Amino acid sequence: MEKDNTYFGVKEIARRANVSIATVDRVIHNRTGVSEKTKRKINEIIKELDYQPNILASRLASRKIISLAVLLPKVSPETDFWEAPLKGIDRAQQEIKKYGVQVSTFLFDLNDHKSFSEQTKLILEGTFHGVLLAPSFVDESREFAKACNKLKIPFTFIDSDIPDQENLAYIGPHLFQSGYVGAKLLTYRLKEKHKVLVVNISKETDTYNYLQIEEGFRSYFKDNSLPGEIIRVDIKDTDNLSVTRDLKRILHTNEDIEAIFVTNSRVSAVASFLEKNKRGDISLIGYDFLKENVRYLNEGLIDFLICHKPEEQGYRGLMALYQTLVLGSAVEKVHFMPIDIITRENQAFYQN
Amino acid sequence: MEKDNTYFGVKEIARRANVSIATVDRVIHNRTGVSEKTKRKINEIIKELDYQPNILASRLASRKIISLAVLLPKVSPETDFWEAPLKGIDRAQQEIKKYGVQVSTFLFDLNDHKSFSEQTKLILEGTFHGVLLAPSFVDESREFAKACNKLKIPFTFIDSDIPDQENLAYIGPHLFQSGYVGAKLLTYRLKEKHKVLVVNISKETDTYNYLQIEEGFRSYFKDNSLPGEIIRVDIKDTDNLSVTRDLKRILHTNEDIEAIFVTNSRVSAVASFLEKNKRGDISLIGYDFLKENVRYLNEGLIDFLICHKPEEQGYRGLMALYQTLVLGSAVEKVHFMPIDIITRENQAFYQN
DNA sequence: TATATTTGCGGGTACGTACCCGAACTCATT
DNA sequence: AATGAGTTCGGGTACGTACCCGCAAATATA
Structure with a gap:
């Protein structure tokens, strides 16, 4: 043989x-x-x-190492969403380190534009062959992209996209369509006339994502000519107390709200509120496969979670760089993640 | 550097x-x-x-090739379900052939037990280092497993499992839970009292799968003490004519059926029937991301498709063998696939 | 004791590619 | 014609592992 x-x-x-x-x-x-x-x-x-x-022989003979930079938000006390991409990145790293690839991680604060710029500066000062980043701050990311292009350093976006930056790839959700799916699920069992609430809990930072999701959400209602009312609320202070206060106010003035759609992973804060206020009758949908969220899913307070495979985003993002830099093969410019629907019944087997 | x-x-x-x-x-x-x-x-x-x-050096220096056998059902004229695992297997093959792995594919007829045995015989006569198979026929698979164990050839199951065969791994759905999810989705917007129909379209071959799914389906009703009635029908002749005949009969005697659950990928046959008979009012759920099914999903005749990532099953199944045989690393004994929920709205980004 | 066999081990080459170290050759300038 | 700089190229070794070949010592057989 x-x-x-x-x-x-x-x-x-x-x-x-x-x-x-x-x-x-x-x-x-x-x-x-x-x-x-x-x-x-x-x-x-x-x-x-x-x-x-022959990649085996090539990497074996090469004494060079390829070093990649990763730029992601810090895991915040309020949501551990960003753990997942990091995990995926780590998995990719384990897989490719034997081919002489080294990964350095840089973290920024989602509440602080400056921290982002600081980290990008550090990355540009180092000698990296490729960068993976979540372009949470649009302007700052644009600037960084320009610098990378000048230095001919390929970079990949995950989680959200900024068009026309000559990035190597985008790997993440189609946010519009994701909001669309949210609307479908939210209204699937509602009566003819309904009143739904859209909640955005964030410190104004990633409004970019949010807007696309809400646009998709509203489009579903328009496309299916659903009657009823969509109320929206922005909650800028992301601590549980503020969330409670704001929700209480809204639900007081709108007693007949049947369903709530939370545009990000902070849905557990809303679930917690509903639980305390005995409003389990309200349908609740939100984002991301976080422990807290899954707990409320299992308790029946959250009806559906939508998820875009953050871990796989990290994994694929890094592998895209590996593919171009080491294997020299082409990668898809845009790779949309599936819009996964998670319920209490199928959560046990979900792959983040 | x-x-x-x-x-x-x-x-x-x-x-x-x-x-x-x-x-x-x-x-x-x-x-x-x-x-x-x-x-x-x-x-x-x-x-x-x-x-x-160093695997690079190891595989480079080794002149040996590792040959794997794959045993799957033929793609039948009635469903192209088995195309997906083959595609995943092909993808894996492309990825690992550079490490000196060779794959041979054997196909059997799902309507013919003998063809399965014939192919297993061929595999045993060849000198393969590992086998990936869909154990569609339980008895025959048990026998084959015994032979493989005697020859110390590791083998992996995909799509459905047979317990206690000392197989290297099982990669596929948790069928019981999958039926459970189906029931959840089917009843999500139904009235208190409801009448649902469970349809099994198959030539008695893979009843093993079917039974587990139905058990899960019924358990959901029991666990949530849902009232209402579950009717079931077996359709042994899988051509569209027979399906039409049998469904017509059932729906005639049970006019008030609100929803239908099809236990496998043949759901498009039911959708076709509903379309022709103008019964779009009936909720319909079935399995697998096939072109026909997705078409009916988009037309609104099918409400949900459940899917277990058949392509990834093939991919992972082969990679599991690669991992043990080439890398010598351990693999999970059982890896359940996610139970994916597909709707018209998220189908565009589904990864099979 | 002489001879055959087995056991234990080292030398050395090969896998396919990367890359260093020069060699040879061209062409313009003195 | 001699010198030098630049251009174009080949020889050879290294990457880390696999495995063949063959030698010496230990053991068995005569």
Whole structure:
């Protein structure tokens, strides 16, 4: 049971071109020192043989390491959402470190634009071959993208996208459609006329995401010409006390609210409120497979969670860089994550 | 930016043990020709250094190929469900062929027990290092499992499990829970009292799967003490004509059926019937992300599809064999797939 | 005791690629 | 014609592991 020898490597190319392996190697890595003529000839043979470099041998022989930077929000005390991408990144790292890939992680504070800029500065000062980031702050991210492009450092977005930044890839949700799915689930069993509440709990930071989700949410109502009313509330102070206060006020003035849609992972704060105020009758939908959220899902206070595989986003994001930088193969420019629907019944087998 | 040299390989082990690399190699592959004393010493050093072999170098140096067998049902004219696992297997194959892994595919007819046995015989006659199979026929699979165990050939089940066969892994759905989810979705917007129909369309072959799903389905009703009636029907002739005939009969005698649950991918046959008979009012849930099914989902005739990532089952199944045979690392004995819920709204981004 | 066999081990080459170290060759300038 | 700089290229070694070949010592057989 021997390996088949139908394989063509640099040796064969060299033989056919009547040059040495070293010359072929120069052409492959388009280094200098090869005449145009020889280069053309070798490139022809490469194409003819459909030469695929042996990554094993390549990485084995290379003494270089490839270092990647990761820029993500810190895990905040209020939500551990960002643990998941980190976990995925770690998994990818474990998988590819044997090929000489090194990963450095940089964290910024979602409540502090400056911390983001500081970290990007650090990254630009280091010598990284690629960057994976969550572009939570649009302006700052644009600036960073420009700098990376100038330095020819490829970078990948996860979690949310900023169009036209010449990024290598975007791996994350289609936010509009995600809101659309939320609306479908929320209204699936509602009566004809209904009153729903959209809650956005965040310190104004990632309003970018939020807007797209709400747009999708409202579009579902429009597309299906559903009557009824959509109320929205922004809760800027993300501590439980503020959430409670604001919700109490809203529900007081709108007693007939049947369902609540929370636009991010902070849905557990709303669930907690509903539980304390004995309003389990209200349907509740929100985002992300966090422990707290799953607990309320199992208690029946949350009806559905929507999730975009944050762990896989991290994993795929890093692997996209690996693919271009190490394997030299192309990656999809945009890869939308599935819009996963999680209920009490299927949560046990969910893969984040 | 050089690779760090904190790495310890066979060379270092050999140096510390005052033996040659070849001797270390013998111990690592527990080949003969090493005295007990030397072996013990080397093993100690290996443990001490936590030696991790370099797979790159290992596979590069090895002239051996590893050949795997895959045994799956043929794609039938009535459902192309089995295309998906094959696709996943192909993807895995592409990924690992560079490490000297070869895959041979064997197909059997889901309507013919004998064809299964024939193919297993062929596999046993070949010299394969591992097998991936869908154990659609329980008795025949048990027998095959026994033979594999005797030959010490590891094998992995996908799609459905048979307990206690000393298989390397099972990668597939938790069927009971999947039926449970189906019931949840089916009843989510139904009135208090309801009448639902469970339809099983199959030629008696994979009743094993079916029974577990139905058990889960019924359990949901019991656990939530839902009143109402569950009717079931078996349709043994899987052509559209027979399906139409049987459904017509049932719906005639049970005019007040509100929802139908189809236990496998043949749900499109039911959707087609409902469409022709203008019974779009009936909720319909079934299995699998097939083109036909998605079409009816988009037309609104199917409310939900449940799906267990068949492509990923194939992919992971093959990778499990790769992991044990090539990397020599352990794999989970049982890996349940998520129970994915697909609607018209999120289908566009589903990853099969 | 002489000879054959087994056991234990080291030397060395190969896997396919990367890359260093020069060698040879071209061409312009003295 | 000699010198030098630049260009183009080949030889050779290394990456970490697998495994063949063959040698010496230990043991068995005569």
